[in-house]
Amino acid sequence: MLHATADSVRAQCLAVLTAWGMPEDLAQTTADVMTETDLMAVDSHGISMLMNYEEMMQKGQLRIANRPKEIRRLGATAFLSGEDGLGHPVSVQAMELAVELAGTHGVGVVGVVNSHHFGAAGAYARIASQKGMIGLVTSSTRGIIMVPTGSSEPVLGTNPIAFSAPSRKHNDFVLDMATTTVAGNKVKVYHLNDKKVPEGWVVDGKGQTVTDPHEGFEYTFKRKEGGITPLGGTGAMGSHKGYGLAMLAHILGGCLVGASFSPIRNRTQKDNDPNNIGHFFLALRPDVFRPEGEFETDLDAVIDELHGADRVNPDVRVKVAGEPEDEAKAKRLAGGIPIPDALDTLIKGIAERAGAQYVLTPA
Template identity: 30%
Template sequence: MPGGEIRFAASELEARTFSALREAGADEASAGAATRAMMHASRLGIDSHGVRLAAFYAEALRSGQVNGRPAPRLHRTGAATATLDADRGLGHLAAYAGMEAACDLARESGIGAVGIVRSTHYGAAGAYALAGAEAGYVAICTTNADSLVALHGGKARFHGTNPIAAAAPVAGSKPWLLDMATSAIPYNRILLFRSLQRELPAEVAADPAGEPTRDPFRAEMLMPLGGRDFGFKGAGLAGLVTILSAVIAGARPDHLVPPMNPEDGSLPQAHDIGHFCLAIDPERFVGRAGYDALMAQYLEGLRRAPASQALAPGDREWRTLEERERSGIPVDPDTARFLRLA
């Protein structure tokens, strides 16, 4: 494989990942949720947030930065709202629980929103939006994070990568699925490119002086979505995610969150970030039959639009899923060694 990647069956990766987290101190529910989210990413080709993160989570568990045996507490605050205290556990467990609660609220009220606090890194945001869509709801999930991204025109880190994920059910087909960082790329892609000895794309990262660099080993910070000329768009969206995920729920804003990967050699501090889960029931608006019909019309028109390659969000990922089910999931050498696959 290019870059030294080798492929493994999904079942083997899933078992090894779950076992590694359990050995690191995660209880069964936490290890199961984290493995489910990482396998979602690895199956769909989001390798920066796939099983390569298992070593990172295991280290966080062993250091005590993340609570391996949390007792999450859900508090209903209104007809369609709730908050969830994640008890510093793996963010995957909290986010799946938050989206499930949002769907329960939407089932009752037509819409459900859950703010999650005292949580930690939760990997690929799309995993939780997809869970909502698979339950029949239009779903949105966001998270803030520790500072890694410069402001537009900035020379220092301020926002986290602050992803926005959304998913919508499609009758008789895989859901429409969007999962995007508000930075030009996620930070984990820099770490992946370091492992693979690959050069970064242009204008996605900056060196310590704030100048763009393609060298993953010199990358000190990420640039906001839109790059040097249009980064105000990514920076604005990152701010919206901070408001939804942290401010309204009561978690720490990005620039006050201790780094998960301290570069000064100090021990990592307890994390405290927030997530936001929103579920909307189409039945309470246009009705399920109307929704299904209009969604089909929309996607048919989108895919027939004049373009070199007209794809709906999620189309590429579902194709990757099919390919990897046949040929296995590629794993970088560092992750293969950690999972005892090499």
């Protein structure tokens, strides 16, 4: 397995994206987000997504040369169109605009329509907390892979929710979660690594768990029955909470902004029609409620209490959301981003077909 430098992963993403015709500034933003995602060990949403993007390009769904457009602003809100391009550039623009609006109004809310996959939602929530604000991100999805409680067929996606909050002494609190038991692309990672899928992640059309990585990939992405379980559930026997959260994410990132809902869209969508994914971004200044600094001080105290909780294993400390990703980033900056052999082969093929140079180099 190759452990590639972060710089070479960024350069590889940039080389392919620009070869496809993406303007260099938008490609740079996208490559930065993809690399940051891989550094934080969210391997399902980084450079491995080039496979999916290539397929979208081949179908004509992805208008990669288009620039995002601002549709309107009203008070503390704004509405943007991704113009059928990749979701990373418009999402960075949207959260930066939400932060700007919050600086004036105390809160900023920005919706996005006509977008595509935007990678890891936490990347955009972090933009807010790095500016001293609370961030919230949700999105609709293209995939139909979640099996709702009581159903034998997938209806919803992995609709993500990300939340961030600034701390003073500690790293920012960053919760980045799929509303399924696991993000669909994590099943793809197990498929690429030929690694057994954990029980409860994927079920077949009868609600029985699937652990074979290739069968799991088939049920997740290829078949009309079975799929991934809702967060906290195991198919037909699971709770309603996981897919209730998925609905929350779609209501804000889909219904509110006018994005499509995959099961309905698929009845009429042509192969080359854009996906029309929607996103929702919120930034909130803590000092509109409390004197400056008090929120961060209280959050530090909360995190201290959690860190100090009695441990099951004395050698394994209690962590809060965001810390595993921060630790992974430090480790991967030093030792490289792991690229499985199967993925490395796929990237070489993508680069060759795009007319881009293969530039991944070992750390």
